[in-house]
Amino acid sequence: MARHELLNNVAHKDLRVITRFGPEFGDDVGMVTAFPTEFAELQREYPIFFRRDRNRDGAWQAVALLGFDARENLFLRDGRWNATYLPGIVAKGPFLIGFQERSVEGELRREPVIHVDLDHPRASFSEGEAVFLPHGGHSPYLDHVSAVLRGVRDGIESGASMFAAFDALELIQPLDLELQLDDQHRVSLAGLHGVDRERLAALDAGALHGLHRAGYLEGAYLIQASMQNLRRLMAEKQRRLRQARAA
DSSP states (O other): OOEEEEEEETTTTOEEEEOOSSSSGOOOSSSSEOGGGHHHHHHTTSOOEEEEEETTTEEEEEEEEEESTTTOOTTEEETTOOOSSOOOOHHHTTTEEEEEEEEEEEEEEEEEEEEETTTTTTTTSSSEEEBBOTSBBHHHHHHHHHHHHHHHHHHHHHHHHHHHHHHHOOEEEEOOEEEEOOSSOOEEOSOOOEEEEEHHOOOOOHHHEEEHHHHHHHHHHHHHHHHHHHHHHHHHHHHHHHHHHHH
8 A cells, every 4th residue: 555645845755655666565576667858868778669558548658678577686686686776667666746735926737746655665764765954955855856756757748749759650569579598498578569671761851850859769779779789688598598497
């Protein structure tokens, strides 16, 4: 059960966030939501795919693949996340964006504010990174989280229209991913889609210009480029299989 509260430096003056990683924090997942605002960073280390979001009437969502099973995160090792970039959905920790109505010159406006889930396994009052400074100001950690949350919010807003544009041009196509890890282990990744290279290359000048003008064309190329990271995931999985056999 989540217990969301509007973050403030009085009620939460001693709040800390545990920043190590492990299954106890929910990090043992095979994929996480990805946002267009972070595609440039993600594509250097993670394969990016599309899948249908069952919680949003089947709308498309982007995901970063972390492993080959639902509870397998091949980036986790000894309490560390073995990558230079941490996906925003993980980096935000127990925080989320909410909205608060505020009167500005007699006009009600909805402004984004930070909430915290006090039941999140990373939320603590005894260990971890301090959220507030001793005199109430934002800690460097909270400043970082605020930037991450802005990226997530902007990514949610831009992602819906970007993915709809890709879908309208039939660029999002299913992938048949059957991967042979060794003589005994084969994995099949069902339900994942990618940006079809041939369909993208066949778009006429008007369609390409429309994607470019909207700022979506780069995203399509970044998703395609991210596919090379499947080799990295396979290599790590093979290493762990060898390690298990040796043990």
